[in-house]
Amino acid sequence: MDLYSFFNSSASYRVRIALALKEVPFDYIPVNIRTGVHREAQYVERINASASVPALVDGELALGQSLAIIDYLDAHYPEPRLVPVGTMQRARVLELSYLIACDIHPVNNMRILKYLDTVLHVRPDQKEAWYKHWIDEGMSAVERMLAQHRDGPWCFGDTPTLADCCLVPQMANAQRMGCEIGRYPLSLAVYRHAMAHPAFDAAQPNRQPDFVGT
Amino acid sequence: MDLYSFFNSSASYRVRIALALKEVPFDYIPVNIRTGVHREAQYVERINASASVPALVDGELALGQSLAIIDYLDAHYPEPRLVPVGTMQRARVLELSYLIACDIHPVNNMRILKYLDTVLHVRPDQKEAWYKHWIDEGMSAVERMLAQHRDGPWCFGDTPTLADCCLVPQMANAQRMGCEIGRYPLSLAVYRHAMAHPAFDAAQPNRQPDFVGT
Structure with a gap:
């Protein structure tokens, strides 16, 4: 795989x-989206x-x-189940x-920030305000759901689910971009709990073979 | 419901x-997102x-x-099944x-276009170019998948699925915003096929009780 x-x-x-949670062995093929390999x-x-x-x-396939992909993995490697059946x-x-995959992440990913920069020529402070605005809109909604x-x-229940697989990268991203993630205390509690788990640790950006710093 | x-x-x-496909009766409660009722x-x-x-x-619930919501409906009203089991x-x-729900729709929805207008003060032609750029990026990917x-x-198989539930509103939106949807012939074929189906027709914006024109 x-x-x-x-x-x-x-x-x-x-x-x-x-x-990592399912302990499925796989080969890691790096795709450098900064140099556009994903568009070749x-x-x-x-x-x-x-x-x-x-x-x-x-x-x-x-x-x-x-x-x-995670839905496919859940069907083929059902333990632990990430999308509950009940x-x-x-x-x-x-x-x-x-909420994270459709409302938060897409409006702040690399291609959008690049378009703001290179096509709309927004100022750095405007780009930062854009990022933080959508994080705050979305993470406030996450907090309401968790509350x-x-x-x-974890987000829901005693075992990690797809919700945690989505929340952790989003929180890591927000932190990296300078957002005050302490404003989202319930999400932060989940994030800290998750980062102490070996699967979440192994999946971090700085553990990957193509990691090159910032 | x-x-x-x-x-x-x-x-x-x-x-x-x-x-409509599942023929589930429901009460329609209008929420005017233009006046901000969804944020109250x-x-x-x-x-x-x-x-x-x-x-x-x-x-x-x-x-x-x-x-x-559609996943929930599929569990409770399995006929016709919208997310196949195989x-x-x-x-x-x-x-x-x-692809539609995460890559295309979120970057062109009302709140984003409004932010471009009222916070970044982009020109109307820049806003139109933004919209058309992300439609073209995303719909080109849809065409590759369908090809x-x-x-x-339908998108996949002999019956409508979740993919059609996503594609049809996206095509209608693109058309309404002045995109040349003839550039996406496979999607257009699905769209035309769907719009001849009574469930897709009944779900159209202009069939809803809160429809007020453009």
Whole structure:
């Protein structure tokens, strides 16, 4: 099984956590999204039509989109289960995961910040305000969800789920970009709990073979 | 069952299609996101922590995030099934759905366009270029996925799936915003096929009780 990944990509980080939790062996194939490898014809036509990272290649299957990959892994390597089967817990896990994957991460990822810079020529302080605005909008919503439904050390329950696979990279990213993550105390408690777990530690950007500092 | 919806919201439109396909009766509760009803305390604290539309209230459950809602509906009203159970078909359906829900829709929705306008003060032509740029990036990826895996009149297979629930509102939105959707012939074929189906027709913005023109 091959994982196409970039060390600093939050979406890649989600899948690395899932693979580590499930203890699935894989080969790490670095894709440097800073130099545009994810947009090269060979990659887009054969590995990942989304022209992004991550992508998983398992035999005949080449699959992009981190949450689709984790769903696939959950079917093939069900222990530990990351998307719960029970309806109510499942709904809460998916709701928080989609909040991060659809409402927070996409508006602050590399391609958007680059467009603000190189096409719209916004000032650095405007770009920083953009980033922090969407983090604050989204993380405030995460806090509301956790305040209503959290009942253990993880986002939901006594074991890590897809919600934790999404929250941890988002918190790491916010911290790296200079956001005050102490404003989100419930998320911070989950983040600290997770980072003490060996699977979450192994999936960190600075543990990856293509890590090159900032 | 109550659906909190705004007629012009793509994410609401996805859930309306799912409800119509499954023929689930529901009460339509309009939430005017143009006047900020989705950000009022009562809504955010009791109905939808995401401070967005849609939200579904079914007995004790109040749930936001369109894809979490459709997953819940698929569990409770399995006919027709919108996320296939078989692994390969399921992976393709989720991959395309997430491409739209995570890579395309979030960067062009109302709150982003409003921020470009009111905070960054970009010119109208710059805002239009932003919209069209991300549509073209994303829809080109949709076309690659359909070219590789489409094998019927819908995105994947002989029946509508979650992928169609995501693609149709995205195409309608792109058309409304003046994009040349003929550039995406495979998506256009799916769109035309879908719009001839009564469930997709019933879910259209102009069929909703809160429709007020443009």
